[in-house]
Amino acid sequence: MSVLLLQLAGPLQSWGAASRFARRSTENAPTKSGLVGLLAAAQGRERSDDVSDLAALRFGVRVDQPGVRLRDFQTAHHGDTGEAMPVSDRFYLADAVFLAAFEGDRALVEELHQTLRAPVYLPYLGRRSCPPARPIPQGAVEEDLESALEAHPWLAGEWYQRKRKREAEVELGVWTDVRKGHTADHEQRDVPLSFDQDHRRYSMRGVEYTTVTVPNPQATQAAPLQAAPLVHEPMDALGDE
Structure with a gap:
């Protein structure tokens, strides 16, 4: 299997899975429906087109920099x-x-990777008002989903990495589609069945939470503290008289 890796970074992101009426919430991490929509738009699909092939890909996300939640009253x-x-x-x-990350057939993963480098419709991070600040495609690798999420370098900003400079390695949270034989830690309604504006439909998926440990490129090794030698000569205070 192959894995498509995506970098999601920007001033603002919003990934709704349970928004209702005038309250438009966001999850703490990107949703599968939001990322399937991003891939479908990059391919030039219309909202009424079938997306079952993309929704069938196994999905996971690693939280490299959690950000701060903001509320906008409109x-x-x-x-x-x-x-x-x-x-x-x-x-x-x-x-x-x-x-x-999306795990699936190599041909489809490679096609999606190339599509993201020249998308038909510009990608955004959950809402049109949230453009990406960095390139999204991070390549396609021949690994399973969990290994790919663990092996990729830490993507947090340098200023954020320096805040944890005393840690040679950092632990990052990972949310993935639940593996066969495993128990879901959480269920979320974010598997798209249809993006049609007249009849949007989503189904549930089981989500599994794990952690991975990655190197911190901004880590510094603090020099060990060494006690200065104790020198005391009480007669020095009397001068040379």
């Missing part, structure tokens, strides 16, 4: 009538960085 009015529209709360993740 108001709006109809342009023609001036009538007020419902107010809404929209939530975002600021300064977050993730490594996402």
Whole structure:
């Protein structure tokens, strides 16, 4: 099997899985539906097109930099009538960085990798107002999903890595589609059945939580503290008289 690796970094991201009405929430990590939508858009698929082949890929995400949750209170009015529209709360993740991965057939993974280098529709991080700040494609590797998420270098910003400079290795959280024979730690409704605006449909998936340990490129080895030799000559205070 092959694995497609994606870097998701930007000033703002928003990955909703349970948004309702005027409250548009975000999960703490990218959703499978959000990333399947990104791949489908890169290929130029329309919202009414079938995405079952992409949804069938095994998905995982590594939290390299968790970011900070932001709440945006929005108001709006109809342009023609001036009538007020419902107010809404929209939530975002600021300064977050993730490594996402899809595992599947080599031919499809390679095709998706090439497509992301020249996408038909520009990708965004959950919402159109959230453009990526770094290149998204990180390559395709011949590994299983868990190994690929563990082996890839830490993608957090240098300033964030320096905050943990005393740690030669850091532990990162990983969310993946539950493996066969394993028990799900969480269930999430984010497997897309249809992106059609008239009838969007999603199904549940089991999610498994693990951790991986990766090297910290900004780690520094602190020099061991050495006690200065104790020198005391009480007669020196009397001078040379």
